[in-house]
Amino acid sequence: MQTFPLLIYVVTLHAKLDLRLSLILSLSKDTALLLLLLGLLHDSRFVSFAKMRTLFLLVSLIFLGSEGSVVSQGKAPWTHQFQLDSPKIKVEWRSLTENGSSNPWLEMQISGETKGGYIGFGFSENGGMNGADLAIGWIDEKGQVFMKDFHGVGNNPVLDKEQNYEALSGKLENGITTIKFRRQWFTCDKDDIEIRNDTMRIMWALGSSVPSITADNNVTGLTWHGLNTRGVQSVFIHDTAFADPFPDEVPEKFPGVKQWDLVMNNTIDKEQTTYFCKIVKFPFLEKKHHMIGWKPILTPENRPNVHHITFYECMVPPEHGGTENLFEKHTMHTGGRCYTKNMPPEWTKHCVTFLFVWVAGGEGEMFPQHVGSPLGEPHGGATYFMMEVHYDNPTRKVFHDKSGVRIFYTDKLRENDGSVMLMGYRITPFLLLPPKQPNFVMHGICSSECTEQALPPTGIKVINTLLHGHLSMRKLRLRHFRGGKELPLIAKDDYYDFNYQQSRTLQEEITVLPGDELITECEYETTQNNRMVLGGLSTTQEMCQTFFIYYPRINLMQCTSQYEFTEFFKPLGIREVNGTVLKQIKMPYNPSGEFDPPDDAKELEESGEGDDFHSLYDHINIVDTGKSVAQQIKEMNWTDTTIAKKIEKQWQHGRHYAYCTGHGRKRYPLKKYIMDYPTISKPAEKEDPFCKAKQSLE
Numbered sequence: 001m002q003t004f005p006l007l008i009y010v011v012t013l014h015a016k017l018d019l020r021l022s023l024i025l026s027l028s029k030d031t032a033l034l035l036l037l038l039g040l041l042h043d044s045r046f047v048s049f050a051k052m053r054t055l056f057l058l059v060s061l062i063f064l065g066s067e068g069s070v071v072s073q074g075k076a077p078w079t080h081q082f083q084l085d086s087p088k089i090k091v092e093w094r095s096l097t098e099n100g101s102s103n104p105w106l107e108m109q110i111s112g113e114t115k116g117g118y119i120g121f122g123f124s125e126n127g128g129m130n131g132a133d134l135a136i137g138w139i140d141e142k143g144q145v146f147m148k149d150f151h152g153v154g155n156n157p158v159l160d161k162e163q164n165y166e167a168l169s170g171k172l173e174n175g176i177t178t179i180k181f182r183r184q185w186f187t188c189d190k191d192d193i194e195i196r197n198d199t200m201r202i203m204w205a206l207g208s209s210v211p212s213i214t215a216d217n218n219v220t221g222l223t224w225h226g227l228n229t230r231g232v233q234s235v236f237i238h239d240t241a242f243a244d245p246f247p248d249e250v251p252e253k254f255p256g257v258k259q260w261d262l263v264m265n266n267t268i269d270k271e272q273t274t275y276f277c278k279i280v281k282f283p284f285l286e287k288k289h290h291m292i293g294w295k296p297i298l299t300p301e302n303r304p305n306v307h308h309i310t311f312y313e314c315m316v317p318p319e320h321g322g323t324e325n326l327f328e329k330h331t332m333h334t335g336g337r338c339y340t341k342n343m344p345p346e347w348t349k350h351c352v353t354f355l356f357v358w359v360a361g362g363e364g365e366m367f368p369q370h371v372g373s374p375l376g377e378p379h380g381g382a383t384y385f386m387m388e389v390h391y392d393n394p395t396r397k398v399f400h401d402k403s404g405v406r407i408f409y410t411d412k413l414r415e416n417d418g419s420v421m422l423m424g425y426r427i428t429p430f431l432l433l434p435p436k437q438p439n440f441v442m443h444g445i446c447s448s449e450c451t452e453q454a455l456p457p458t459g460i461k462v463i464n465t466l467l468h469g470h471l472s473m474r475k476l477r478l479r480h481f482r483g484g485k486e487l488p489l490i491a492k493d494d495y496y497d498f499n500y501q502q503s504r505t506l507q508e509e510i511t512v513l514p515g516d517e518l519i520t521e522c523e524y525e526t527t528q529n530n531r532m533v534l535g536g537l538s539t540t541q542e543m544c545q546t547f548f549i550y551y552p553r554i555n556l557m558q559c560t561s562q563y564e565f566t567e568f569f570k571p572l573g574i575r576e577v578n579g580t581v582l583k584q585i586k587m588p589y590n591p592s593g594e595f596d597p598p599d600d601a602k603e604l605e606e607s608g609e610g611d612d613f614h615s616l617y618d619h620i621n622i623v624d625t626g627k628s629v630a631q632q633i634k635e636m637n638w639t640d641t642t643i644a645k646k647i648e649k650q651w652q653h654g655r656h657y658a659y660c661t662g663h664g665r666k667r668y669p670l671k672k673y674i675m676d677y678p679t680i681s682k683p684a685e686k687e688d689p690f691c692k693a694k695q696s697l698e
Contacts, residue, residue: 290372
């Protein structure tokens with residue numbers, strides 16, 4: 001491998017982590033390392049986590065002198081890739097900057113089994129053909145390579161007036177067409193899509209015909225590719241790539257790292273939603289260990305049915321019996337359905353801190369070199385864990401599953417203890433989405449009083465985020481406020497894909513200080529729903545959550561909110577309610593005792609289906625009319641979207657319950673457990689899109 005392209009980045013000192021690969025020269029290892037060190041000494045800005053991680057990779061590559069992975073997803077010189085086996089398709093890409101331009105090039109290579117025909121490629125905001133940004137490439141009988149720019153109108157590709165894709169090279173070998181091409185990230189062409197730092201859908205298709213260029217520069221000879229030679233893949237195409245590979249892939253780079261495999265062994269019956277839980281014990285307690293990463297182990301045929309895997313730390317304060325006394329006996333338990341009457345109550349009560357969360361579409365995670373999650377309760381972590389697997393089974397089949405996770409751990413400790421924290425709206429039926437809405441927004445608040453009490457004076461550093469919702473979710477944002485002023489977003493996704501929930505390592509670590517407020521903002525679409533959608537555990541219900549990895553580890557695992565009880569009903573035209581179910585779900589909320597209550601949805605799970613559907617609101621009655629709340633909601637005119645928007649605004653700016661929960665579900669006593677929506681004195685300035693800013697300069 002040529003090392004100079006990697007060094008160009010250092011010595012030219014670009015602000016972004018783009019690799020200039022336009023110059024390819026040969027250097028000795030000593031010369032390469034000298035240039036690298038000179039570049040480091042020249043620029044004092046080279047101190048962020050992202051840049052230090054890149055430095056580590058560069059040094060490794062120089063000394064190894066091999067074509068090792070720059071990231072787990074792609075091999076050098078490509079920084080990202082995805083590959084499918086049936087049919088064979090491979091897409092690779094990287095970002096290149098020329099002459100310090102603020103609009104870099106996206107360079108890509110796509111290969112597929114065309115049998116000599118064309119290969120189609122494109123970007124789509126929702127996975128559909130209409131409105132997609134498309135390119136079609138082929139190699140003619142003379143060996144000339146073509147890549148033409150199209151856009152989708154209905155189900156048809158239409159040639160763009162402005163051609164922004166450029167073919168660089170191509171080859172046809174054994175029926176496999178490979179084409180390398182490029183386009184700028186921002187083409188400022190109304191027929192192209194502006195590629196953002198969100199979940200993007202990459203479309204592909206393989207056709208057997210060979211198109212041709214007509215005299216008037218049009219394309220002819222395109223035939224339909226067929227049903228079985230097309231597809232869509234969700235990716236984070238814009239993220240800078242600097243993730244470590246997994247230790248089981250390159251063990252020579254991770255000496256002394258061990259792995260711990262934990263899998264289920266259960267049969268899923270004819271249920272649409274199943275949560276299966278069991279208790280496991282980390283056995284290596286002679287000294288402190290750090291978990292440095294993890295990856296899913298999925299039974300291949302069950303991959304579509306495994307929605308998420310969550311590892312919870314189980315902790316019991318000594319004054320309440322201690323963890324070992326309560327949980328050692330449960331390690332012999334084969335496991336069973338979570339949040340039912342048969343589940344031991346201490347599992348729900350004490351297993352609440354997240355060690356990690358994997359969700360459908362994710363590949364796993366490796367921590368940065370300076371962070372590890374402690375293992376072993378005597379060492380600041382946990383010894384006992386509850387593994388929870390959520391199965392989504394829409395066809396209601398019976399299947400056996402042995403899915404689980406592989407945890408990578410070491411006794412070579414990292415500089416910082418890290419942990420996972422949850423922000424957002426509680427998992428509760430008091431998250432209510434009206435039917436027939438093109439967009440409906442909910443807000444979960446982490447209060448300033450909670451961060452003031454729980455965070456150290458120097459704050460915490462956020463290094464990784466995972467945004468989470470279910471089938472109605474369309475957009476998520478984690479907003480950050482300090483003293484009423486909005487700071488840059490910590491995370492966002494305007495093209496959320498339920499089936500692609502990969503966590504993201506932040507390019508720059510973000511500091512959250514005591515007194516800061518964090519708001520998880522979730523936008524849903526329910527146009528296809530004939531009934532309300534409630535918050536809950538089922539995929540047909542909803543959540544509004546942000547998980548993030550941070551350091552140093554502190555005694556705070558959850559900072560969430562829920563709309564205050566009486567103000568939740570007022571916008572629905574309801575003044576007073578009653579019902580025995582309210583006592584079961586501990587509403588209205590009255591903080592008492594040492595521990596926060598479990599989420600409502602884990603106490604009462606009634607997802608229901610079809611005409612037999614019964615919700616929590618069927619069991620809550622309106623005092624004035626005698627109707628159930630469910631009946632009142634059903635009779636409202638939801639086709640008038642102004643009604644829903646008025647309710648949305650009243651809920652947002654009304655009062656909220658604040659929940660501030662430490663490890664083991666211990667409650668932080670808040671003076672203002674009923675809080676107002678934060679006062680925002682200075683909202684964030686909206687950044688002008690690149691093309692709009694360019695036009696204003698012209």
